[in-house]
Amino acid sequence: MNTRKSIGLLALVAALGALAVSAASASATVVTPAATAVTITQKGQSPGFVTENAFATTSVQCKKASATFTTPSATNPPANNKNQVGVGTQSTANGSVTWDSGKPAFEECAVYSFAGGKWTETAQKAVVATNETSGKWTVSATNGYAGSGAFFITIPPKGATIELTGTGCTITVSEGRPTAVGGIYLNLTKELQVDGQVPFTSTSPIGCGGVSPAQFEAQFTANSGFEIN
Numbered sequence: 001m002n003t004r005k006s007i008g009l010l011a012l013v014a015a016l017g018a019l020a021v022s023a024a025s026a027s028a029t030v031v032t033p034a035a036t037a038v039t040i041t042q043k044g045q046s047p048g049f050v051t052e053n054a055f056a057t058t059s060v061q062c063k064k065a066s067a068t069f070t071t072p073s074a075t076n077p078p079a080n081n082k083n084q085v086g087v088g089t090q091s092t093a094n095g096s097v098t099w100d101s102g103k104p105a106f107e108e109c110a111v112y113s114f115a116g117g118k119w120t121e122t123a124q125k126a127v128v129a130t131n132e133t134s135g136k137w138t139v140s141a142t143n144g145y146a147g148s149g150a151f152f153i154t155i156p157p158k159g160a161t162i163e164l165t166g167t168g169c170t171i172t173v174s175e176g177r178p179t180a181v182g183g184i185y186l187n188l189t190k191e192l193q194v195d196g197q198v199p200f201t202s203t204s205p206i207g208c209g210g211v212s213p214a215q216f217e218a219q220f221t222a223n224s225g226f227e228i229n
Contacts, residue, residue: 029097029143030229035073040192040220041066048112048217049162049173049198051210057114058210060126060162065218067104069139071226072097098140101153103130111164127163134158135178141185141228149228151185151192154178169208175201181216187229190222 042065050059111124130137135156142150160173173179181196195217202208 029141029149031071031097031099031141032227032229034071036071036224036226037068038071038226039066039068039223041223043191043219043221048215049171050215050217051212056210059112059114059119060109060128060164061112061119061121062106062126062128063108063110065104065106065220067101067137067220069099069101072099096140096142096150096152098138101137101139103132103137103159105130109162124167125165127165128160129163130160132156132159140180143229144184147187149185149187151183151194151228152180153183153194154180155198164208167208169202169204171200171202171208173198173200173214175199185222185228187225187227190225192220192222194218194220 042062048059048061050056106128109126109128111122111126112119113122114120137156137159138154140152140154144150155174156178158172158175159178162171162173163169164171176199179198181194181198183192183194183196185192195215197213198216199213201212202210
């Protein structure tokens with residue numbers, strides 16, 4: 001994971017922009033196969049949570065991450081095809097198919113320190129817990145071009161907490177409102193790349209969570225080849 005990554009973020013933003021332009025003139029979004037259970041698991045670099053600071057030297061990264069959801073029960077349900085509007089989302093002429101994702105799981109998480117051009121794991125551990133007490137975790141997809149689609153994960157209010165063990169510090173993610181984190185899903189390789197900002201609060205303004213928002217980055221692979229068209 002590389003937080004000195006303006007190039008990576010700009011590339012993702014540019015790609016999402018291209019998808020939005022393409023989707024605006026395309027047919028309504030279709031997610032297939034219908035009513036199919038899909039599990040996405042971490043691929044490659046660790047999912048990471050880094051305070052949005054050009055000089056950030058601390059991050060929380062997890063070695064395991066996964067989520068399971070079921071695709072919509074119809075391949076093109078009109079009721080689920082709606083424009084997604086809000087922070088971190090896009091609005092297109094034909095809208096996005098949206099459905100419940102179930103809360104994800106993050107395991108074997110730790111605090112990392114950035115020095116010498118790389119992230120190094122420290123002895124400090126972190127416990128990441130997700131919940132749906134203030135709303136559902138959802139995903140939405142918008143058709144794009146060249147076998148890919150825009151993919152958004154929406155975190156409900158207070159949908160995740162990060163406890164830094166032994167410090168008394170707890171970080172609450174997306175405390176005041178839902179937050180959508182954007183990404184790209186590639187139909188051919190079944191890969192999902194997520195990169196976006198999430199607001200947070202912490203029990204201590206100093207030495208606990210840094211400065212909000214934080215950058216969340218992750219790569220996943222789906223166990224079955226659902227497609228966004």
